[in-house]
Amino acid sequence: MSESNNRGDLQVNVVRQSSLRPSGTLKSTLSGRSTPRGSPSFRRLHSSRTPRREARTNLSHFQWIRGNRLVFWLILITLWAYLGFFFQSKWAHNDNKEGFVGYQSKSGFGISDADQDQHSNTDKSVNVSLASNASSEIKSTANLKKFVEVSLAKKPNRVSSRRRKSKRSTIERSRAKQKPVVQQQSSDLEEEIPRRNTSYGLIVGPFGKTEDSILGWSAEKRSGTCDRKGEFSRIVWSRSFVLILHELSMTGSPLSMMELATELLSCGATVSVVVLSKKGGLMGELSRRGIKVLKDKAELSYKTAMKADLVIAGSAVCASWIEQYLSHFTAGSSQIVWWIMENRREYFDRSKHMLNRVKMLVFLSDSQSKQWLAWCEEEHVQLSSQPMMVPLSVNDELAFVAGIPCSLNTPSFSVEKMLEKRRLLRNAVREEMGLAANHMLVISLSSINPGKGQLLLLESALLTVEQIISLENNTSNGLIEKKIMSGITVGQGHSTMDGRKHSRSLFQRVKRHGRSADRFHRTNGSDVTPDELKRKKLKLADVLHSSKYRNNVTHSDDNKIRKMLPNNEERPEQTLTVLIGSIGSKSNKVLYIKGILRFLSQHSALSKLVLWTPATTRVASLYAAADVYVINAQGLGETFGRVTIEAMAFGLPVLGTDAGGTKEIVEHNVTGLLHPVGRQGIQVLSQNLQFLLKNPSEREKMGMRGRSKIEDKFLKIHMYKRFAKVLIKCMKIK
Incomplete structure (x- = not known):
């Protein structure tokens, strides 16, 4: 009996141990006989043996990696570094369309180009909106206070004094936060000049939408x-x-x-x-x-x-x-x-x-x-x-639009294609400005303050216009009229009444041509230069003053005179238009701007030739539409002149002061013309404007030489090497 009991206990222990270790084979240690295959114990013990063995073999590699902690951590670090590089590279190339959480700009911190396109908003509308916002905020605060007081009156026992104080304090804090915002905005508006055509004359731009539609590319897609x-x-x-x-x-x-x-x-x-x-x-x-x-x-x-x-x-x-x-x-x-x-x-x-x-x-x-x-x-x-x-x-975005090889060029946006698109952009922007082919657009893009010399530039422009008009009136028209009148009166009675009528009609036609050459308005373009027009005028006067005309007007003389008179397809002389930026810049000086506006109001002829443009980062269209750039920095001159190299990249000749960094960039009579600082530079700048106005070919030559200099010294690759x-x-x- 004792042996059988011991044997039973031993068998129970074996069964319990086997339940804890189901993956191994189990045989009876007493009789040497295996458990029958059909018995429940055999099926229970051996049902999962083969799958567990397969699972162990499949996970053996992972168990080895997990057991070797050094390899495990190296793999984790490698994956982490790869993910960090991947996301950082995406952020760097601005692939995230939603932007970064916490870095978005607030509405009061900046003006986007889309907002600048709607520059027709006046200060009155802004003030009204501010007043309405302030009144709505005050009303909402008052309603909130009334609601809190009513609720406290209905349930005085359920609301503690501490909670009442906290609610009042939150309302007071909300008031304190709202009031300074309105005061700050109103104080900023008092210092600004209104963005209205009634104040400046004619405001054009910005042309961000025009750029996007013509170029088919935007800097926002890639920065x-x-x-x-x-x-x-x-x-x-x-x-x-x-x-x-x-x-x-x-x-x-x-x-x-x-x-x-x-x-x-x-x-x-x-x-x-x-x-x-x-x-x-x-x-x-x-x-x-x-x-x-x-x-x-x-x-x-x-x-x-x-x-x-x-x-x-x-x-x-x-x-x-x-x-x-x-x-x-x-x-x-x-x-x-x-x-x-x-x-x-x-x-x-x-x-x-x-x-x-x-x-x-x-x-x-x-x-x-x-x-x-x-x-x-x-x-x-x-x-x-x-x-x-x-x-x-010059950054890659501007070099790309200017047609200079850079990192943004692709087969779809090659240099040749960008040069063609730049030409289309120029025509479109000039058409929006109301400029014709004979208008020489002179631009100056910078903050408006005494250090930039915009008022001196306008004085030079006024002097240029007055000298051109007086020169034309005193030379061409005066000389022609004098010789024609002398030809009519020195006839000694040999001219017939028909001859007088015919000569009078020719004289009126000559006078009409003289006036049309002096006007500053849009006309059809042609290849006739101002020098050729003057030579035709003088030659016409000599023919009219000849003895043949004094006595009798033959058919051959009449044909000669008609050939020398201009037809409708010939172009009058180049006219001057000045564009000044940047309206709305925080670096502008209000008193200086008001002084410029007073000066323009005193000279109505000049005010019709001046355009204004708001402050913007989309300046490629302005450079493309321009013919000449002026950097009129005063004092010690411009420190360097970022706008100078940008204008030269677009092939514009530069008229700058002979001081500071401008004289290091602009070579006199090579890539532009220099003039002295101060009021003594007004006359010289006026002469330089007249020279470029009368010599379009020289403008083009200077601009191309300046563009070559930019390609050699002032691209992004040169800056980052230094x-x-x-x-x-x-x-x-x-």
Whole structure:
């Protein structure tokens, strides 16, 4: 009995162990006999043996990877790096149509080009909308307060005093947030000139929709194409940068920094932008390009800059931010590059105490570098390193429309096709402006302030128009009339009444031709130059003054006279039209604009020849429609002149002041004409305008030479080669 009990207990233990280990084979350890195949225990023990063995063999590789932790983590890191590269590359090329969460611009921070197309909105409508918005906000707040008070009165026992205070505080905070917004908007409107034709005359543009329809391509589809084989791309890949913008106006410095941020993103870098002043219209463009703008320009920006590989400040105005940043992080001076884009003494005075505390200074032109070094020597400022020079360049978007080979060209948008589309764009924009083929369009695109010299340009234009009219009246028409009258009166009685009538009709026809040559209006174009018209006039006067005409008018003389008279297909002389931008720019000076408007109101003949255009980043259509560009910077001249190289890229001759960076770009009598600064330059600029007005062929030759210079020195590839040298000296490159 004891043996049987022991045997039963042992069999139970074996069965229990087998239930815990179902995958192995089980045989009786006592009798040596296997369990019958038909028994329930055999089916229970051996039903899942084969599938588990197959599963183990299939998952053996994964178990090996899981057991080897080093290989497992290496695979995870590789996948993570690949995903990071994939999404960063998509963001850099702006493939995300929805935009980045948290980086979208607010409605009050900028003006988009779509908004600028509707420039017919006046200040009155804006003020009315603001007043209606403010009244609606106040009414909603009052209704909310009434509702809260009524609910509290009905249920005094259920609502605690703490909850009542919290509701009142939220209402007060909402009021406090609403009132400053309305006050800020109204204060901004008081400082602006109204965007109305009654104030300026005729406002044209912007022509963003015209560009898109004719070119079949938009810069919004593609922003930033990095040269992956270049040294700049190799240096900035996977690096972190912080860019400091002093404002968001559509001027040279903010635009250049925005394009630098775009290029860094497209080359695989991480970019954060700190904006010191949000005035201007570039916030929407930054958001469209996927550029991260930090919400805080204080503590958050300092922490971000500490973690960055390099900080690039884009203006002398950034001195205050640099000073505060170095007070928080003293060692940060070794990672700051200061790209200074101003050339006035006031900017040096506000930044001189910080010039020796940064890693390196970067200037735009040789004249600017010499001027700042002279000021540093005068103020005994010792720089930590030798400054470098990085001139600006024409971005790929403008070079693409101008027909210059760049990274945006494809078989569908070759250089030849873009040149043809540029010609179509020119004709379409000029037609919208109301210009004919004989109108010479002179443009000046910059912020409107005394430093840019728009008023002096208009004085030169007025002098040009007056001299042309007086010259024509005193020479051609006066000489013809004198000789014709002398031919009629010195007949000594030999002229018949029919001859007098015939000569009088010819004289009236000649006078009509003289007046039509002096008028400034649209006419049909032809190949007759102004010099040829003058020669015909003088030759006609000699024929009329001949003895043959004094005595008798033969049939052959009549044919000669009619051949020398102009027909309807001949073109009158070139006329002058001036376009000034940029209305609405935050860098404009209101008092200066009012002075220009008063000057135009005093000279109605000139005001009819002046056009205005709003501030916009879509300037390709304006360059395409123009014939001449004027950069009339005063004082020390333009620091560099971004608009100068953009105009030259479109084949425009440049009339500029003989100072600053303009004289380094524009070669006198080669790519343009130079004139002195100040009021003494008014007469010279007027003479230069007259020269180009009378010599269209010289305009074309100067423009082509300027375009060739841009292709050799001032494209994007040239700028970033120089910038790569700056990064090599300022960053730890392996």
